[in-house]
Structures are given as C-alpha cells and as structure tokens.
Amino acid sequence: MIQLQKVSLEYSSSGKQQTKVIDEITLHIPAHQFVLITGRSGSGKSSLLSTMAGIRRPTSGDVIVNSRSISKLPDTFAAEMRRESIGFIFQKYHLVPDLTVLENTTLPLLPSSLSQREVDRRGTEVLSRFEMEEFCSRSVDSLSGGEQQRVAIARALVNRPKVLLADEPTANLDETLFDEFIGLLRQLKTSGITLIMASHDPRFSGNTLFDLHYKMEQGKLIKL
Amino acid sequence: MNLKLLNFALGSIRRHLWQRLLVYTIFTTLVFLLISIFSISGALQAEQLLTLDDLPELTVQKMRAGRQVDIPIDRSYEIETIPGVAQAYPRVWGYYSPGSSTANLTLVGVDFALASYKHSFNDAILLIRPDIDSLGQDFYLAGQGAHDLLKEYGYGELFSLYSADGERIALNFAGTFSTRSSFESHDVILTPEENLRKLFKFNPYLATDITVRVPNQEEIETVKRKIQYLYPDCRIISRPDLEAAYHNLFDYRAGVFLALMISAFMSFFTLILDKGSGISLDEQQEIGIMKAVGWSIHNVLSIKLFESMYIALFAYMSGLTLSYFFVFVLDAPVLRMLFTGASVLKPEFQLIPYIDLQLLMITFLAIVPIYVFASIIPAWRSAIIDADEVMR
Numbered sequence: 001m002i003q004l005q006k007v008s009l010e011y012s013s014s015g016k017q018q019t020k021v022i023d024e025i026t027l028h029i030p031a032h033q034f035v036l037i038t039g040r041s042g043s044g045k046s047s048l049l050s051t052m053a054g055i056r057r058p059t060s061g062d063v064i065v066n067s068r069s070i071s072k073l074p075d076t077f078a079a080e081m082r083r084e085s086i087g088f089i090f091q092k093y094h095l096v097p098d099l100t101v102l103e104n105t106t107l108p109l110l111p112s113s114l115s116q117r118e119v120d121r122r123g124t125e126v127l128s129r130f131e132m133e134e135f136c137s138r139s140v141d142s143l144s145g146g147e148q149q150r151v152a153i154a155r156a157l158v159n160r161p162k163v164l165l166a167d168e169p170t171a172n173l174d175e176t177l178f179d180e181f182i183g184l185l186r187q188l189k190t191s192g193i194t195l196i197m198a199s200h201d202p203r204f205s206g207n208t209l210f211d212l213h214y215k216m217e218q219g220k221l222i223k224l
Numbered sequence: 225m226n227l228k229l230l231n232f233a234l235g236s237i238r239r240h241l242w243q244r245l246l247v248y249t250i251f252t253t254l255v256f257l258l259i260s261i262f263s264i265s266g267a268l269q270a271e272q273l274l275t276l277d278d279l280p281e282l283t284v285q286k287m288r289a290g291r292q293v294d295i296p297i298d299r300s301y302e303i304e305t306i307p308g309v310a311q312a313y314p315r316v317w318g319y320y321s322p323g324s325s326t327a328n329l330t331l332v333g334v335d336f337a338l339a340s341y342k343h344s345f346n347d348a349i350l351l352i353r354p355d356i357d358s359l360g361q362d363f364y365l366a367g368q369g370a371h372d373l374l375k376e377y378g379y380g381e382l383f384s385l386y387s388a389d390g391e392r393i394a395l396n397f398a399g400t401f402s403t404r405s406s407f408e409s410h411d412v413i414l415t416p417e418e419n420l421r422k423l424f425k426f427n428p429y430l431a432t433d434i435t436v437r438v439p440n441q442e443e444i445e446t447v448k449r450k451i452q453y454l455y456p457d458c459r460i461i462s463r464p465d466l467e468a469a470y471h472n473l474f475d476y477r478a479g480v481f482l483a484l485m486i487s488a489f490m491s492f493f494t495l496i497l498d499k500g501s502g503i504s505l506d507e508q509q510e511i512g513i514m515k516a517v518g519w520s521i522h523n524v525l526s527i528k529l530f531e532s533m534y535i536a537l538f539a540y541m542s543g544l545t546l547s548y549f550f551v552f553v554l555d556a557p558v559l560r561m562l563f564t565g566a567s568v569l570k571p572e573f574q575l576i577p578y579i580d581l582q583l584l585m586i587t588f589l590a591i592v593p594i595y596v597f598a599s600i601i602p603a604w605r606s607a608i609i610d611a612d613e614v615m616r
Binding site for chain 1: 226227231232235239240510512513514515516517518520521611
C-alpha cells in the first residue's frame with residue numbers, strides 16, 4: 001500500500017545548517033494494516049506522516065502510494081492523488097475557522113468533478129457517522145474540542161480514502177473522548193482502511209488494535 | 225470551470241468582508257475619480273472644439289507700447305482687398321461689470337443689418353428674433369449666464385449701463401440666445417454697435433479689433449504676412465495661435481488633475497504592494513490546509529483569481545456607474561468648477577454623455593490586472609511552499 005524507499009528529509013534551520021529529521025527510512029506497509037508510530041516529541045513522527053501524505057516532499061528517496069510515486073509527481077497529480085487516496089487527521093485539527101462544519105468537512109471534495117449536491121450529500125453522510133449532522137451549518141469556532149476533532153476526522157474520511165494518516169489525534173482528548181476515539185478506530189478497522197497513526201500518547205501502549213508498531217528515534221524507524 | 229470553486233471564492237469574500245470592503249471602497253473611489261476627471265476633460269474639450277470651430281481665421285489688433293489700442297476701421301477696407309480675404313469685420317466690444325458685481329460681461333456690438341463676424345451669433349439672433357430689424361436700437365440679447373446674472377442684480381426688462389462719465393444707456397431685454405458651444409455665448413450681451421460706442425466712448429472711426437475670414441486654410445499664413453507688412457504696428461493672431469492657447473489652458477488643468485491622480489495612484493499601488501508583500505497568517509494557514517487536504521497550487525490560485533476578479537470587476541463597474549451618474553446626470557458638481565476655472569461667471573454648459581471606450585479600456589487595464597496580480601502573487605508564494613510548513 002505504502003512504500004518508503006530510502007526516504008530522507010532535511011530541514012534548513014537557522015543559518016545554513018541542515019537538520020536531518022528522517023534518515024533514509026525504507027518501509028513497506030501492506031493494505032488494511034493499522035500501524036502505530038511512537039516516539040518522543042520532535043523525533044520526526046509528524047514529518048514522516050507529512051512525507052507519506054505528499055504534503056511535504058522528501059529531500060531524497062521515494063514515497064510510493066498505490067504503486068505510484070507521490071514524491072515525483074507534479075503538484076496537480078500529487079494533489080489529485082492525495083485527494084483521492086489519502087485522508088489526514090492533523091494534531092491541531094487545522095479546521096478553517098470561518099467555515100461551517102459541512103464546508104470544512106467537504107473541503108477536500110471542492111476541486112473534484114462532483115456536483116455541489118453530491119459533495120454536500122457525502123459531507124452530511126460522513127458527519128452522520130459521527131452524529132454531527134445537526135451541526136452542519138454551525139461554525140467550527142462554536143464547537144468543543146471533541147466536536148472539532150470529529151469534524152477533522154470526518155473531513156479526513158469524506159473522500160473515502162484508502163489510507164488514513166493521523167498525527168497525534170488524541171493529544172487534546174480527555175479520557176471520555178479518548179475512549180470515543182478508540183471506538184471510532186474499531187469502526188474504521190472493520191471498513192478495511194489502512195491506518196498509520198503517529199502518537200506519543202501512553203494510553204495506546206499495549207492496545208491490540210494495531211497490527212504494527214514502530215518507534216521513531218533520531219530519524220530512524222525501529223520496529224517493535 | 226469549477227463552479228464549486230467560484231462559489232467558494234464568493235464565500236471567501238463574505239468571510240473576509242471588512243478587509244475586502246476596504247479594498248473595494250478604495251478601488252471604486254479611484255475608478256470613479258479617474259473616469260470622472262477624464263470624462264469632464266473630454267466633454268470640455270468637445271465643447272472647446274465647437275468654440276474653435278467658429279473662430280475667425282485672423283484677428284488684427286493695433287498695438288502701442290506693447291498694449292492693445294483701438295484700430296482705425298478703414299484698415300478693414302484695405303484688408304478686404306487682399307486676395308483670399310472673404311471678410312474683414314471691425315469689432316466693437318468690451319467688458320462691463322453690472323452694479324456691484326465683480327463678474328465681467330462681454331458686451332459685443334453687432335450691426336444687425338449686416339452679417340455678423342460670427343456665424344454662430346447670426347444663427348442665434350435669427351433663431352430667437354427673426355423680427356430683429358423692427359426692434360430699433362435700444363435692446364440687447366443676453367447669453368444665459370449673463371441673463372441670470374442681470375436678473376440676480378435686479379435688472380429685469382431694462383438694463384441700464386453707465387459710461388465712464390456717467391451717461392446712462394438703457395437697453396430693453398429682447399431675449400436670451402445660445403450657441404452650439406456655451407463657452408462663446410454664456411457671458412455675452414449682444415447689442416447694436418452704436419450703444420457700445422456711446423458706452424465706451426469709441427471714436428466712430430475706430431474699432432476694438434478687426435476679424436478676418438480667410439476661407440482657404442492654405443492662404444492664412446500668406447494673408448497674415450501681408451497684413452503684417454501693411455500694418456507693422458499690428459499684432460495678428462491666427463486661429464492656430466488661439467487653438468494652442470485653449471489647448472494649453474485645458475491641458476494645464478488636465479495636467480494638474482493628472483498630477484493629483486498620480487498621487488492617488490501611488491497611494492493605491494503602495495497599498496497593493498503592501499498587500500502583495502505579505503498575506504495574513506490566517507490566509508496562509510487556510511492555503512496550507514487546502515493543500516494538505518488535496519488542493520493543487522492551481523486550485524488555490526483559481527479561487528484567489530476568482531476572488532480578486534470579483535472584487536476588481538465589481539469595484540470597476542461601481543466606479544464607472546458612479547462616475548457617469550456624477551458627471552452626466554449630476555453635471556459634475558465641484559469637479560467641473562475646478563476644471564472650468566475661477567471666473568465669476570462660469571459657463572453653464574451641459575456635459576454631453578459619451579462613452580470613450582479607449583478611456584474605459586485604459587482605466588481597466590491600469591487597475592484591474594495590477595490588483596489581480598497583487599492578490600495572486602502572495603497566494604502563489606504560500607501555495608508553492610510545502611503545506612505543513614505554511615500551517616505551522
């Protein structure tokens with residue numbers, strides 16, 4: 001499903017010094033797997049997920065999603081592939097504050113060729129999975145943290161992706177919301193999606209939902 | 225074309241309403257001022273062309289010590305013998321301020337039995353008073369502005385003028401007249417020449433100046449040289465000289481306004497540059513989110529293009545409509561006064577509505593694409609950066 005071939009990522013920090021965040025990672029994640037990547041803050045988990053999603057281009061190496069090299073595709077095709085195959089849940093949700101719940105949810109579908117009616121139908125459908133359909137016309141600013149998280153997840157799923165990437169999705173959740181999230185993951189597992197989640201939340205330790213568990217350390221992935 | 229993106233762009237304007245409203249207002253004001261000023265200037269130049277159309281080819285003035293003095297009438301007879309000259313007309317005219325007014329009326333003496341030196345005056349006189357021959361001597365015809373001024377100063381049917389030594393000349397009102405160009409008739413009083421001779425104490429053998437009609441344009445310079453040779457003490461003003469003087473006056477005023485407009489433009493561009501040099505953090509994040517969820521650079525730029533086009537076109541149309549309403553319906557209050565000058569008796573002409581496509585095109589091209597580019601460039605800068613970097 002997702003392959004990383006000697007993927008490296010370097011940031012140019014202040015001055016001209018280069019910081020290597022991902023160091024020649026080679027990885028193969030088969031379809032329908034639930035993968036957990038742990039590691040302390042700043043270890044490069046988020047960067048790895050962004051690189052897998054094609055949001056960030058690697059400095060070297062290749063990211064292959066569904067047998068297509070996403071890192072070498074021109075922007076238009078990479079965007080199309082991201083739109084069609086990948087869903088992303090951001091750590092800070094990254095919702096657009098002035099848009100309504102439905103507008104935020106359907107944002108990935110706007111560049112598609114779907115009609116507005118179909119876009120709205122899909123948005124409402126995915127929101128109803130999270131019991132959020134009544135919030136469609138509400139501004140996301142007026143939602144609680146848990147509700148915002150559900151909108152962020154709905155947005156990640158609205159394009160019916162094959163791969164879902166989640167970056168620290170439980171960082172701001174209390175125990176109740178955390179349990180709700182675990183329930184959601186169970187639902188997703190039955191749907192056959194591939195999940196790659198980066199988290200340093202200790203509440204995931206020993207969780208049986210995940211098929212594979214990696215630890216990120218100094219830019220390298222270590223299989224646990 | 226993706227209608228969903230068009231719709232999203234409209235929504236984006238609503239979401240950033242105050243910010244966009246500010247740009248829209250500045251933009252509309254600039255278009256309004258620019259088109260108003262050039263429309264007034266254009267209408268005035270059209271009026272000016274009508275005035276120039278009826279000017280005599282040559283005007284002969286006698287000079288002494290660098291100042292104009294009265295000219296012997298018999299010189300007109302001699303000038304008329306020059307080949308190419310159709311008519312040499314000794315004019316009697318002068319300025320007069322009624323009552324305590326500081327406004328100058330232009331009093332023109334006309335021999336109503338003969339053809340006037342000005343076709344436009346002839347036509348106007350005959351149009352309003354075909355019975356002119358039966359009116360006698362003690363009457364006057366007034367341009368609209370002159371008539372209004374006289375009414376303001378209490379002169380109704382009778383206009384009493386006083387010469388320098390106190391002699392009273394009473395003239396009966398015979399009607400108002402107008403010409404194609406209100407410039408040439410607005411402040412004018414036409415009266416039989418004899419009345420002016422009494423008022424200004426003119427010697428019967430003298431006139432204010434002599435106008436010369438030369439039908440063949442090619443001969444004007446030759447005739448001018450011949451008159452100059454005959455009368456070295458005269459200054460001969462040709463129509464091109466007058467045309468240049470009129471042009472200079474209007475070009476000067478248009479130039480002053482152009483300078484003002486350049487200042488306004490500079491302010492506009494500074495604003496645009498300021499906008500272009502950066503994009504708000506919120507908008508950067510929004511672009512980052514769009515890219516992260518599957519929008520391409522092309523998609524992001526499309527909505528920015530739609531959004532800026534909406535604002536620019538709407539503001540352009542608003543400015544254009546406002547300026548046409550202001551100039552051609554309201555008759556350009558204030559601005560017109562600035563253009564027509566500071567004379568007390570300003571010509572009250574109606575600005576003729578017209579659409580100058582070239583002007584509209586130039587204004588459009590000078591403003592709309594610049595704003596659109598200034599909106600797209602910062603969005604493009606944000607869009608080409610990796611999405612997660614923009615979202616941080």
